[in-house]
Structure formats: C-alpha cells, structure tokens
Amino acid sequence: MELRPPRGFRDVPPELAILRKEIISRLEAVYRRYGFDPLETPAVEHWEVLAGKYGEEAEQRLIWRFKDPWSDREYALRYDLTVPLARYVASHPEMPLPFKRYQIAPVWRHEEPQRGRYREFYQADVDIVGSPYPEADAEVINVIVDAMEAIGVSGGFKVMINDRRVLAGLFEEELGLSDPLPVYRAIDRLDKVGPEGVRAELERLLGAPAASRVMELLSFRGEPRDVLERLRREHGSNRRVAEGIEHLAQVVDLVKRPSALTFDMALVRGLDYYTGPILEVVLDRPAIGSVAGGGRYDNLIGLLAKRQVPATGASIGLDRLIDAGVEVGLFSTSKRTYTQVMVVNVTPESFRYAWRVADQLRSWGFSVRVDLMRSGQDVQRRKASRWGVPVLAFVGPQEESANTVTFYSQSKGERVTVPLGEARQVLERLLS
Numbered sequence: 001m002e003l004r005p006p007r008g009f010r011d012v013p014p015e016l017a018i019l020r021k022e023i024i025s026r027l028e029a030v031y032r033r034y035g036f037d038p039l040e041t042p043a044v045e046h047w048e049v050l051a052g053k054y055g056e057e058a059e060q061r062l063i064w065r066f067k068d069p070w071s072d073r074e075y076a077l078r079y080d081l082t083v084p085l086a087r088y089v090a091s092h093p094e095m096p097l098p099f100k101r102y103q104i105a106p107v108w109r110h111e112e113p114q115r116g117r118y119r120e121f122y123q124a125d126v127d128i129v130g131s132p133y134p135e136a137d138a139e140v141i142n143v144i145v146d147a148m149e150a151i152g153v154s155g156g157f158k159v160m161i162n163d164r165r166v167l168a169g170l171f172e173e174e175l176g177l178s179d180p181l182p183v184y185r186a187i188d189r190l191d192k193v194g195p196e197g198v199r200a201e202l203e204r205l206l207g208a209p210a211a212s213r214v215m216e217l218l219s220f221r222g223e224p225r226d227v228l229e230r231l232r233r234e235h236g237s238n239r240r241v242a243e244g245i246e247h248l249a250q251v252v253d254l255v256k257r258p259s260a261l262t263f264d265m266a267l268v269r270g271l272d273y274y275t276g277p278i279l280e281v282v283l284d285r286p287a288i289g290s291v292a293g294g295g296r297y298d299n300l301i302g303l304l305a306k307r308q309v310p311a312t313g314a315s316i317g318l319d320r321l322i323d324a325g326v327e328v329g330l331f332s333t334s335k336r337t338y339t340q341v342m343v344v345n346v347t348p349e350s351f352r353y354a355w356r357v358a359d360q361l362r363s364w365g366f367s368v369r370v371d372l373m374r375s376g377q378d379v380q381r382r383k384a385s386r387w388g389v390p391v392l393a394f395v396g397p398q399e400e401s402a403n404t405v406t407f408y409s410q411s412k413g414e415r416v417t418v419p420l421g422e423a424r425q426v427l428e429r430l431l432s
Contacts, residue, residue, distance in 0.1 A: 006119075007113055007119075008111070008113035008118055008119030009118065009119055010118060010120075015333040015334075015335065015336045016322070016333055018333075018335050018336070019326070019333055019335070020122070020318065020322055022335075023151050023318065023321075023322065023331075024104050024122075026147075026150040026151050027124050027150065027151065027316065028102070028104065029150065030143060030146045030147045030150045031102040031126055031143065031147070032102075033146075034100070034139065034142075034143045034146075035100055036100045036102040037101055037102070038101070038103065039088065039102070039103050040105070041081070041084035041087075041103065041105075042078075042084075043077055043078060043106070043108075044075050044076070045077075045078055045087070046073070046074070046075060046076075047065055047074035048074070049083065049084075049087050050063060050076050050078075050079060053083050053086075053272070053273055053300065053303065054079060054080075054272060054273070055181065057185075058079060058109075061110065062079065062110050062111060063076050063077070063109070064076060064077040064109075064110055077107075078108065079107060079109060080107050080123065080315070081103045081105060081107060081123050081315065082125065082127065082297065082300070082313065082315070083300070085101065085103070085125075085127055085311075085313075086297075086301045086303075086304055086311070089129050089301050089305070089309060089311075090301055090304035090305035090309075093305065093307070097130025098128050098130035098131045099128075099130055100126075100127070100128050100129075101126075101129070102125060102127075103123075103125050104123070104125070104318070105122065105123065106120050106121065106122050107122075107123055108120050109121075116319070116320050116323050116324060117320070118319055121317065121318070121319040121320070122318040122319055123315045123316065123317060124147075124316040124318055125313060125315045125316075126313055126314060127140075127311060127313030127314075128140060129309060130309060130310065130311070131310060131312070132310040134247055134251045134277075136312050137247075137276070137277045137296060137312050138250075138251045138254035138255050140279075140294065140312055140313055140314050141159055141161075141251070141255050141261075141279060141314075142257075144159070144279075144281060144292055144294075144314050144316070145255075145256075145260055147316065148281065148292075152331070153283060153330070156283055156284045157281055157282060157283045157291075158261070158262050158281070158282050158284070159261050159262070159279055159280070160261075160262050160263075160264040160279065160281075161251070161252075161261055161262070161263055161264070161277060161278070161279050162248075162263065162264060162265060162278050163244030163248050163277050163278065164244070164269075164274050164276055164277075164278060164295070165240045165241065165243050165247075165275075166240070166244035166245065166248075166265075167265075168180070168240050169235065169239070169240035169241035170217055170235065170238070170241060171184075171214070171217075173238060173240065174235070175210060175213060175214070181272065182205055183202065183205060183206070183214065184268040184269075185268075186202055186205065187214070187218070187268050188268050188269070189201070190218075190266050191290070195215070198215075199211055199215055202215070217265055218265050218266045219265070220263065220265040221262070221265060221266070222262065222263060223262070224248065224252045224258070224261050224262070224263040225249070225252060225258075227263040228248060228249050228252070228263065232245055244276070244277075247276060247277060248263075248277055251277055267280055269293060269295055273297045273299065273300045274296065274297055275296055275297055275298045275299055276298060276312070277295055277296050278295030278296070279292075279294055279295060280292065280293040281314075281316075285324075285328050285330070288320075288321070288324035288330075289324075291316060291317055291320060291321040291324075292314055292315060292316040292317065292321075293314065293315060294312070294314030295312065295313075295314075296310070297312070297313075298311065334388075336387060336388035337388050338367045339369045339389045340366050340368065340389070340390060340391060340427075340431055341358075341361055341366055341367070341368045341369070341390075341391045341392070341393050341427065342368075342369045342370075342380065342383075342384035342387075342389040342393065343355075343357050343358045343368060343369070343371075344371070344377055344381060344393065344394050344395070345370075345377075345380075345395055345396070346394055346395065346396030346399075347377075347396055347397060348374065349397070350395050350396050350400060351370075351371070353395050353399070354370050354371070354395045355370055357395050357420060360423070361393070361423065364427075366427060368393075369384075369387075369389065384410075385410065390409065390410055390411055390430075391407055391408065391410065391431060392408045392410065393405050393407055394406040394408065402419075403419060403420050404417050404419050404420060405417070405418065405420050405423050407423070407426060407427060407430055409430045412430065414430065416430075
C-alpha cells in the first residue's frame with residue numbers, strides 16, 4: 001500500500017498549515033476592508049461550463065476531466081476560481097451590480113509536478129463583476145498591493161501591467177497575425193527560457209523577420225506613464241492600441257501607489273479569456289518571481305449567460321508564494337502549534353484539578369492542552385517542548401489545596417505561582 005499522497009499532491013503539516021491560515025486571515029481582512037464578500041463554489045463543475053474558456057492546452061492536457069459512472073455526465077475539477085464565478089453570476093441575473101467577491105480555495109491542474117508547482121494548490125481571488133470602468137481595475141490593483149503589504153512583502157514587489165487591446169492592435173493588426181495566441185504563449189515563457197529561447201520559438205512560428213519585429217515590441221517596458229506616452233506617439237493611430245492606452249492611463253492615475261507599477265509588453269497572461277488590462281505581481285526576490293496575476297475579462301460571463309457582463313479581478317497563488325517565501329526567509333514556520341499553554345499534572349491524582357485549570361484558562365480565550373496519555377511529569381514537559389508550547393502550567397497537590405497554578409515560560413525562563421482567579425493577567429504577560 002502506498003502511504004504517500006499521489007504525485008503532485010501533498011500533506012500540509014501543522015507548521016505549514018498554521019502559516020497558510022495566518023496568511024489567509026490577513027488576506028481576508030484586506031479583502032473585507034475593500035467591501036468584498038466571500039463566495040464558495042463547488043470543487044466539481046459540469047464539463048461544458050469549463051469547456052472553451054481556457055484554451056487548447058488546458059482543455060486537452062491540464063483539466064481533470066471525468067465521467068460520472070452512474071449518469072454518464074461529464075464533470076471536471078475546477079481549473080481556477082474565475083470560471084466558477086462566471087457561472088454563478090450567469091445563473092443569478094437578479095443580483096445587483098457591481099458584485100464584489102473574494103474566494104480562497106484549492107484548484108486542480110494536471111500539470112507536470114515540479115518544485116513549487118502542484119496539481120492541487122490554493123488561489124486567493126478578488127473580482128469585481130459589473131463595472132467596465134478603469135476604477136474597478138485600479139481597485140483590484142490597490143487591494144492586491146495592500147494584500148502584499150499585509151502579509152509582509154512591503155515594498156519588495158512590482159505590479160507588471162499591460163492591456164490585451166494594445167497587444168491585439170500591435171500583433172494582430174500591425175504585424176498581421178491571424179492567430180496571435182501561439183505568439184502570446186511563446187512570449188509568456190520569457191522568464192522560463194529567456195530572450196533567446198523566445199526568439200527561437202518565434203522564428204519557428206513566424207520566421208526571422210517577423211520574430212525580430214516582435215522582439216522589438218517587447219522593448220516597451222518601464223514607468224507606465226512614459227511607456228504609454230511613447231506608445232501613443234508611435235502607435236496611437238491604431239484604434240485598439242489607443243483604447244488600451246487610454247484605459248491604462250486612467251488606471252495608473254487612480255492607483256494609490258503608481259510607483260509599484262511597471263508597464264511590460266512581454267506580459268501577455270496565458271489564459272484566453274482576458275480582454276483588457278492585465279497584471280502580474282512579481283517579487284524582487286528572483287527565487288520567487290510571479291505570485292499573483294489577473295486582468296479584465298469582459299466576455300467570459302457572456303459565454304455562459306444571455307447578456308454581456310464586464311468583470312475584472314486578480315488571483316494570488318498561495319502555495320508558490322508560501323513555499324518560496326519560507327525558503328528565502330520571508331515567512332517562518334517556527335510556530336508549530338496553536339496551543340499556548342500545556343497544563344502539566346505533577347501527580348496522577350492531580351488530573352481532575354488540571355482539567356479544571358484548563359477549563360478556566362479556555363474560558364478566558366487561551367488555547368490549552370492537557371495530558372491525555374497518563375504520562376509522567378517529565379514526559380509531559382518533553383512533549384510540550386517538542387510541540388513548541390510556550391507556557392507550561394504546573395498543577396499538583398500543593399496548587400490544588402491552595403487553588404493556585406504555577407506558570408513557567410519556556411522562552412523567558414520565568415516561573416511564577418498565582419491564585420487561579422488572577423492567572424489571566426499573568427498568563428497574558430508571559431505570552432506577550
């Protein structure tokens with residue numbers, strides 16, 4: 001019997017699960033401050049809901065697709081959180097707009113497992129449904145910037161931006177590409193294969209002259225206002241390029257931290273459903289790289305509904321962010337337990353008093369363990385140390401007769417005996 005999880009899946013031990021939950025808690029606090037409400041969608045979707053939304057590679061190779069053996073209906077595990085949101089909106093035409101939702105949940109992709117890449121991973125999404133205006137795109141950027149700062153990535157990241165209309169105007173109309181998606185996918189691999197790798201793939205797709213023109217366009221990179229002005233001068237007569245420039249310029253003016261933005265023509269985003277501004281959050285630490293992405297998808301909901309509903313959003317890849325963050329020291333897994341106090345009964349006869357002390361401490365909001373193995377005092381202490389419990393509460397015949405408790409802080413080396421009724425303030429100090 002194989003006891004390890006299937007390839008591409010993993011168990012998450014307590015120290016990593018605690019860190020993940022702490023980061024999720026901080027993200028949720030930021031999302032709620034901006035007025036986003038939670039939405040939960042099922043892990044399994046009808047196949048026809050996902051079909052035609054992600055592109056050929058995803059549908060043929062990456063989506064977990066299966067038949068129900070009892071009904072012969074086709075289903076799939078959700079590939080992201082965006083298409084399920086689109087389905088939800090399409091099925092609720094009565095909802096007032098804009099609809100602002102967040103969802104933090106696992107998704108599944110049949111990718112080749114590698115370092116930092118799993119077949120089951122968490123995404124933390126925010127989306128605004130119903131607004132076609134730059135204000136919505138700017139708010140998505142603002143909330144993502146605040147989210148990065150809330151989890152401790154303050155100042156150490158850039159938000160790369162582009163617009164699919166700019167890309168379409170340049171690549172489809174000016175370069176005459178009837179199907180730009182293979183070119184976008186080649187460009188999207190720039191960080192993985194480097195400029196020469198991209199050039200080689202472009203030459204295979206387009207030939208050397210056209211590949212050189214594409215590489216020239218990728219030089220549009222830098223401070224957004226400067227790059228947009230250059231684009232306006234050199235390509236502003238192109239209607240689609242002009243639309244993208246104007247929209248992005250308004251977004252840049254509305255973002256509260258424009259210094260965090262960088263325009264990058266090489267940013268194309270791999271998913272087929274983007275229609276306007278697109279973004280990617282890249283940490284300054286090369287070992288981590290991109291940790292979030294998103295953009296505007298004004299046509300996606302219309303594929304499922306009888307009406308067009310504009311939408312924009314972004315998604316943070318939690319597993320990649322956390323794994324790489326731990327590796328480079330951005331995050332710590334030193335917290336191995338939620339338990340704040342281990343009540344150690346000094347003698348077997350003290351266990352009832354130990355339970356009473358534990359109940360009192362819990363009633364004050366502390367996280368408390370008691371011995372459930374009938375272990376001796378030394379064994380209880382060793383286990384508490386291995387679990388990383390910061391404070392021990394010793395109770396024995398002496399404490400029981402006096403209705404007291406003896407605390408010992410493992411980090412401070414301080415021992416103090418106090419009446420049980422006064423233990424709250426002392427324990428708060430020892431834990432501070």
